[in-house]
Amino acid sequence: MLKNITLGQYFPGDSLIHRLDPRTKLLATIALIAIVFVSKGFCGFLLIAAFILACAASTGIHLKFLIKGLKPIFFIIVFTFVLNLFFQTGGEELVHIWIIRITDEGLRMASFMAVRLILLVVSSQLLTLTTSPISLTDGLETLFRPLQVIHFPAHEIAMMMSIALRFIPTLMDEADKIMKAQKARGANFETGSVVARAKAMVPLLVPLFVGAFRRAEELALAMDARCYRGGAGRTRMKQLKYQTIDLLAALAIAALLAAVILLNRFGPF
Amino acid sequence: MPVEIKKLTHVYMPGTPFEARALNEVSLNIRDGEFIGIIGHTGSGKSTLISHFNGLERSQPGVVFVNGVDLGEKDTDMIAVRRVVGLVFQYPEYQLFEETVAKDIAFGPRNLGLDEAEIERRVARAIELVGLDASAAEKSPFELSGGQKRRVAIAGVLAMQPSILVLDEPAAGLDPAGRRDMLELVKSIHASGVTVVMVSHSMDDVGRLCDRLYVLNKGEIAFSGTPAEVFVHDQRLHEIGLDVPECAKLARKLREAGYDMPEGIYRMEDVRDAILRNLNGGK
Known part of the structure; x- marks a missing residue:
């Protein structure tokens, strides 16, 4: 689904x-x-x-x-x-x-x-x-770059966007997995009243959020380990x-x- | 026949560039009380296959049967099927969500519509069965260690008292001691009368525990049979990225070096005995 x-x-x-x-x-x-x-x-x-x-x-x-x-x-x-x-x-x-x-x-x-x-x-x-999401954010970053004169954080916004886009499929996959696991325990996501269905989302959302925070921490650590320090002076392999x-x-x-x-x-x- | 699958084919996202054939005409039978191993490389279709065991993935009518019930039929009661087939996914600790361990384990039984007294009884029994301390029941599952969390997740499925338990790589990511304990736990669950299906890629583990094996390769069953029957094909297994248990490798090397080692032995005790026989000059 x-x-x-x-x-x-x-x-x-x-x-x-x-x-x-x-x-x-x-x-x-x-x-x-x-x-x-x-x-x-x-x-x-x-x-x-x-x-x-x-x-x-x-x-x-x-x-x-x-x-x-x-x-x-x-x-x-x-x-x-x-x-x-x-x-x-x-x-x-x-x-x-x-x-x-x-x-x-x-x-x-x-x-x-x-x-x-x-x-x-x-x-x-x-x-x-x-x-592709990557080239989309690349394009956005380049388009917004002139705005850096007025301290518009073009690189940071593009980075946040690419991370967000990068993790959509991952999180969807994870949501799918958790959903299956809870369904295997008899959870019902499809039928029932609106309130019942909203309540049924708790077993899905809690693990999903816990997972998202865990991933965020791991990603921050991995970026840090590779000396990420923002956009200043960063070069790129594919020039537009x-x-x-x-x-x-x-x-x-x-x-x-x-x-x-x-x-x-x-x-x- | 608890689980019977006839020529199951599963295609993900058909009609798109992402189309992927996960399973191709897979047939298998699981009998009461058996301990079945499903082995395959990453992406061989193992997880897709077991998702069909309790109707999480649906197929056409006449393909997947559990205790004679056709899971492909539209009006099959899926909750009833999930009561019979318990499914523990890979890294099940990530599915925990409740405030306390006891509440999380109670999630399954509660979905079955059992009364509170029965739920309480089942939770206590499941906690005991997976070897958790009774004091853990009131702790938050997020305070526990990785291995303990996994036990809580397994307890959550056991509390539904399934007659068939399917585990996807129950020992993945655990340290050697945790691994041993986990496999002992699976063994004891099987000993208590539950039919167990274990997905793994460790030949040593499935060789030691399972009655019969199914080897999946690229969505098809490459081999099936008793461990001895499967491990004879060590060359072919190697080609599809799998291995045979270390003891079977040793036995083969010795046989090639001219020693009298019987075909298809893989248990450490059997190999030991065969080596001793050779040393004692065949006596």
Whole structure:
């Protein structure tokens, strides 16, 4: 059950997008998110969706992984949709039952918000599915480095992030093991009331926390033993370098932005 | 037949680049009162295999049976199965969570829905069985030493009074004295009438304790049979990263040097006797 979480899971591959510099991918994702917000109509969304799907197709990642990643936020999408549907009052009335009124404006707004949410999640997923956590934090550290002038701890934050990311699979594995061990002792995690299920988590969470602290201590010791003393003066084996494909990616994003702005103005819907 | 497995295949994360075939058409039978050893290299599928013994990993119907109950069927009562098959995982001390040792041991029996008096009786008996001091019952499990913690964890499974006990590397990571004590404990549990399945990669341990062995290699059963039958294949065992007991190695070397050593001996006493026979000129 714990193995089904794909949000933030790296999917190894060797496509163009996989080979992009992590900084390019980070900036492109931020730009893509901005473009999703820039778009004012479904025309723009259609284009963005086509762009994302083309990118996804080129990476060789099966579409079902992108869809699977939407599962955790499925509830939020439905919630936003329903909220917008019922509480948007402008426009022509379509349905009116008792106090429930659905207008064409509401329907439009609701689908608009839902599509926007889906596009946001899918575009950021494309980043985490195609970038290994290590290169992601490397990219972040390099991007944040200029902020060190104002004492922003870029290296420390990147280090914390990579440690956190590094330990997610370890902790999930451990959670899986503990869960199995407690299930073997007759524990029940799946059925029962909300309170019963929350209580059932105690035998899982206590050993998990104890283990996390033990690991943290061991890791700190191991880092200390290898003379870790922060980012100052640290060199790296893999230097990040922009290449031609990074320029192409930037151009593609710029073209998309221009197209979406044009569609906002001249698009039919 | 307490445990019967017919052609069990298990694939992790099918349809992804992480797809891994952990087990491939594994069949085995465990009879009442036996002491079975499962041996294999790291990643040979041992842990996946034993997870099927009490339905933690599910398979298709008609594959895994415990006391005749098909664990693949959807409506099988899993709590009932777990009452019969006790599973002690590797490094079980990391699963302790309660405030006191007694409460932690009581976790299993309580999940079985037993009444308080029975739970208390079982906890006391389990503490005694694993050789812990009765005063340990009110201590926090986190105060105990590594070996003691492991005993508490085993007691937690024994308190469910399973008729089949499966232990995954019970002696892993213990010092030589702790190792010896742990194996003695497993032996005494078996002597009390429990069917025991022990996963290990120490040939010396399984050779000394087990009635029958299953050797797993890359998710398949490479050899099975009595220790003597298995240890005959020492060359092949070596190829798959396993070994035979030291005494069996000695016997083989002596046989190759021309001495009269019977095939398939591996117990220290048997090898000793064979050497003595040779020294006394076959008398």
